[in-house]
Amino acid sequence: xxxxxxxxxxxxxxxxxxxxxxxxxxxxxxxxxxxxxxxxxxxxxxxxxxxxxxxxxxxxxxxxxxxxxxxxxxxxxxxxxxxxxxxxxxxxxxxxxxxxxxxxxxxxxxxxxxxxxxxxxxxxxxxxxxxxxxxxxxxxxxxx
Numbered sequence: 001x002x003x004x005x006x007x008x009x010x011x012x013x014x015x016x017x018x019x020x021x022x023x024x025x026x027x028x029x030x031x032x033x034x035x036x037x038x039x040x041x042x043x044x045x046x047x048x049x050x051x052x053x054x055x056x057x058x059x060x061x062x063x064x065x066x067x068x069x070x071x072x073x074x075x076x077x078x079x080x081x082x083x084x085x086x087x088x089x090x091x092x093x094x095x096x097x098x099x100x101x102x103x104x105x106x107x108x109x110x111x112x113x114x115x116x117x118x119x120x121x122x123x124x125x126x127x128x129x130x131x132x133x134x135x136x137x138x139x140x141x142x143x144x
Contacts, residue, residue, distance in 0.1 A: 030139045034109040041102030041132055049094060056087040103131050114139065 030038075063080040066072050110118070118134060121127060 037109045059084045
């Protein structure tokens with residue numbers, strides 16, 4: 001279950017970037033430091049979110065246990081629902097914070113020329129958010 005939650009959060013927090021079809025010259029490549037900043041941004045989310053998501057999975061398991069018992073306790077359901085909602089809120093807050101932190105760390109490594117190119121891309125009609133992914137797409141970063 002927690003893998004599903006991580007995947008759902010990843011999809012919502014790491015949006016896809018549209019293909020523009022431009023035939024402009026290739027932008028400058030990323031430096032090793034820039035690639036490392038992007039890689040660190042991806043790893044940060046996984047390591048810090050896992051404990052929270054695991055706690056949510058345990059809460060939901062207890063909810064299922066209560067539901068399957070001979071005499072489900074509505075008060076236990078209510079408490080577990082509240083705990084699950086609070087934990088999910090914590091996951092969302094953590095994702096937003098980490099995403100913002102990662103973006104700032106990656107931006108610190110960009111050259112003025114790279115920033116200009118990224119701003120131009122973001123200003124195009126239909127451009128989707130996702131700065132880290134846009135950096136990877138535009139500058140052909142392979143961080144895996």
